[in-house]
Amino acid sequence: MGELHLLRLILLAFLAAAPSSAAAASRLSPNYYRHSCPRVEQIVADVVAAKQRANPSTAAGTLRLFFHDCFVGGCDASVLVSPLTAAKSPERAAEINLSLPGDSFDVVARAKSALESACPGTVSCADVLALAARDLVGILGGPRFPVALGRRDARRSDARDVEGNLPRTNMSARAMAVLFARKGFTPRELVALAGAHTVGFSHCGEFAHRLYGGGGGGDGSSYDPSLNPAFARALQSSCANYKKDPTISIFNDVMTPGKFDEVYFQNLPRGLGLLASDAALWEYPVTRVFVQRYAENRTAFFEDFAMAMQKLGAVGVKTGRQGVVRRQCDVL
CATH class of the missing domain: 1.10.520.10 (Peroxidase; domain 1)
Known part of the structure; x- marks a missing residue:
């Protein structure tokens, strides 16, 4: 019932925004x-x-x-x-x-x-x-x-x-879907636009909550269990001094950071999504289907991204x- 209610909200918000x-x-x-x-x-x-x-x-x-x-x-x-x-x-x-x-x-x-x-x-x-x-x-x-x-x-x-x-970096995919629907965008277009994270970087402060205490251990060292363990430990080391130096940053896509491609989507099911909002796209069934589609098909990602960018503009x-x-x- 909760998912059905959310989908209705997304549809209503989308229909209200689409004509404008x-x-x-x-x-x-x-x-x-x-x-x-x-x-x-x-x-x-x-x-x-x-x-x-x-x-x-x-x-x-x-x-x-x-x-x-x-x-x-x-x-x-x-x-x-x-x-x-x-x-x-x-x-x-x-x-x-x-x-x-x-x-x-x-x-x-x-x-x-x-x-x-x-x-x-x-x-x-x-x-x-x-x-x-x-x-x-x-x-x-x-x-x-x-x-x-x-x-x-x-x-x-x-x-x-x-x-x-x-959208905030700690937003759930459900919340992002509703926000995007208010602007006239479908979950598919949300995921396509999120693919812009295939390039660029984020400051450690934007995802530190996933690295220190994110696993619920309370000892200040546990990390979000949805993160790949080796990736999480590397991030903990790289971001260790982020409070003293808030400019410390990590590439959003650590595999091909300078190339606009589909690897960002391939990273998500592997626990290599940097931001909580990235990981959320894989965890939420409504958006996961598009993450999987783009991870397997660069052409589909490029086509949908291009159309979503034109709509965004x-x-x-x-x-x-x-x-x-x-x-x-x-x-x-």
Whole structure:
């Protein structure tokens, strides 16, 4: 009865959100800048490639930045606003966004600056972020897909809008499924988007509860029994000083950390999922079926990820007079 009730909640939330997402997508077009800024994609691609070569962590950070922007009020570049330029605390100042890496903000700023030289006041920061995220996935070996354009930037950014709109690293798969359904996403799309964890890293503080006392022993050394024992012991050693040095990090996919592939999903049934929210996808039957599918079929993962990213890019978009084109992405 509990599972049936949850599935009903997911369905109701999905049906409520889906129409708005479809309407938003219809207002965007891959050819939006055909006349006003015909080289927009090439300009962004060149900046993104240079930044990724200089700092290989740019890709994962930008993917996360794109997700955090879209899931809070829609894909409108509101997460890019700097606390230094805003009268009130913007989204970027929210606790969960404090760990967003500076390189991801920088690559958007660089691409926007190049576009302002070529096509002043034309291309929104929201579109720049969407293109950068897509291009970086491709650079790491992931799927290429068209990005519909025409988003406008938000006129506001408020840290109070963030809480409850983004998944936490200790969330259950059930809770994540309900959260994603409120945004119009199915469990299948949730798992596909979670595949972005095939790249990037997480700070030890985000999963320390799984390493020290997670097994319920109470002695401060036991670990979450769902972790592979050898993996758990290696993590305990690597993260031993995380309280003194909160910057200590571990790759999300310890097998192929710099490659966008399906190995992240292969890791989960082996107890090699780093975050509790990763492991939860394997433990929950509703999402496990998709984890297994993607672990066995890279093509299926790439196809579903590409479609889910296109859908993500249409969440709550602002078009026309609903928003503006900001000349500088970190300033309202």
